Amino acid sequence: MGQPSGIRFDVIDTVNDPGTPGKSGDDRFGFDAAAGTAWALDGATDVSDLRPFPRAESGAAWIADALSARLMRAPAPGADPVAYFDAVLADLRQRAEAESALPLTSLPGEARPVAAGIWMWLQGREAVFAYMGDSIAILRQRSGTRTIGIVEKVESETADARNYAAMSTEGRIAWLHNERRRSNAQGTAFGLGPAGARNLKVERIAVQPGDEACLMSDGLFRLVSPYQVLTPSGFMQALVEDGLLALVRRLRQIEDAPDSDVPRIKRRDDASGVYVRFEA
Numbered sequence: 001m002g003q004p005s006g007i008r009f010d011v012i013d014t015v016n017d018p019g020t021p022g023k024s025g026d027d028r029f030g031f032d033a034a035a036g037t038a039w040a041l042d043g044a045t046d047v048s049d050l051r052p053f054p055r056a057e058s059g060a061a062w063i064a065d066a067l068s069a070r071l072m073r074a075p076a077p078g079a080d081p082v083a084y085f086d087a088v089l090a091d092l093r094q095r096a097e098a099e100s101a102l103p104l105t106s107l108p109g110e111a112r113p114v115a116a117g118i119w120m121w122l123q124g125r126e127a128v129f130a131y132m133g134d135s136i137a138i139l140r141q142r143s144g145t146r147t148i149g150i151v152e153k154v155e156s157e158t159a160d161a162r163n164y165a166a167m168s169t170e171g172r173i174a175w176l177h178n179e180r181r182r183s184n185a186q187g188t189a190f191g192l193g194p195a196g197a198r199n200l201k202v203e204r205i206a207v208q209p210g211d212e213a214c215l216m217s218d219g220l221f222r223l224v225s226p227y228q229v230l231t232p233s234g235f236m237q238a239l240v241e242d243g244l245l246a247l248v249r250r251l252r253q254i255e256d257a258p259d260s261d262v263p264r265i266k267r268r269d270d271a272s273g274v275y276v277r278f279e280a
Contacts, residue, residue, distance in 0.1 A: 006124035007207055009033060009276040015244035017252075019219065019268035026060035027217045027272035028068040035074035036122030038274050040135050041067055041115050042217035044189065045266065047176040048111035052100040059113035066095055067115055067190055077123065081130045085190075085197035093192045104192060109181030114189040118149055118215050120276075127213070127278075129203045133189040134218040138232045141211045145233040148203055151225065154218050158226040161265045209280045214239060219269035223247060226262050227254050244273050 011031055018025025026043035043060030056062035070091055075084040097104055104112070116133020129137055129148045134157070136149035164172055182188075187195020214236065223230045229250075230238060238247060248271050255268050 007122055007127075007209065007278050007280065008036065009038070009122065009213075009278050011038070011274060012212075012277050013239070013244045013275040014273065015220075015248055016272040017245075017248045017270070019266060019270045024057050024061055025270040025272075026058060026064055027219065027270040028064040029215070029272045029274045030068045030071055031274055031276070032072060032074055037071065037074050037120065038215055038276055039068070039071055039117060039119040040137075040215040040217050040272050040274060041117040041190075042133065042135055042219065042270065042272070043113060043115045044133075044180070044183070046113070047173075047180050048108070050102065050107065050111040052096075052102045052104075052107055052111060053113075054101050055099075059111070060115070062099075063092070063096075063113040063115045063190070063192075066092055067117065070095075071119065075121070081121070081128055081202050082197050082200050085130065085200050089190065089192075089196050092190075096192050109184040110177040112180070112184045112192050114180070114183050114191040116218065117190050120213065120215060122207075122278075125206060125208070127205050127207045129205065131201050132197075132199060134221075135216065136218065136221045137213055137215045138224075138236055139205065139207075139211065139213045140233070140236040141207070145236060146205075147224075147232050148205075150201065154221060154225050157218075157265070158262065164265050207278050209278055211278045212236060212240075212276065213278075214244075214273050214275045216273035217269075217271060219271035220244075220247065220251065220273045222255075222269065222271075223251055226264075227251075229254065239275055244275060 028041045031038035041064045043064035053062040116135045118131040118135040121128040134153045
């Protein structure tokens, strides 16, 4: 299904690098250039020993994979993004009910998978960005560079990680469980609960040929926050000059440095991104 006449995009580069070698990881990216859609998703690391989706590498991988597959069915031109994602999440729950080894109604909140994500949809000469959680997009235009997403959530995770490091093992487990229960109850990420897309954030931005965007998980955005080795504009310039894989390699060097003093709950995080350039 094509988008209305106007701007289109070319996919320049993509990457999906799991934090743990040999694993498929919890991130997914996707795009449908004909429909004018692209996205980056980040399944939240499992915090429960329950395995409702035993065929998947993890619950996080399952929801990222299932959500990415569903997003290949683009909305009709002019559709409301919140209504579209309500339908997407209803379908996701239906799939979960069919594939879960345990009844969804029996799963405690900490065992229900959730995912952060950012999705872009071209409509005429406007880019619609919709997101929940801590996935981010950086948009570079002639007028400047802007960051799209809940950046304060990314930044708050550094403080959370510092507090997490000071907790006992029992305290860490309790905190992780509480955070996942809260996310599911409030619907602050893409999940299987009744909240649907009521907390979906939507931004509409006019774009023109030559503008560029990179949609990414928070793992890749670490280069900007919390590591602060690149500004958003510096990130896009490095992306143009070196590509996404080089940025991931730079990220891993920072994460693996023995003297890194930036607190993180996961030392190495999955990193995914899709880099596009807008054309007439």
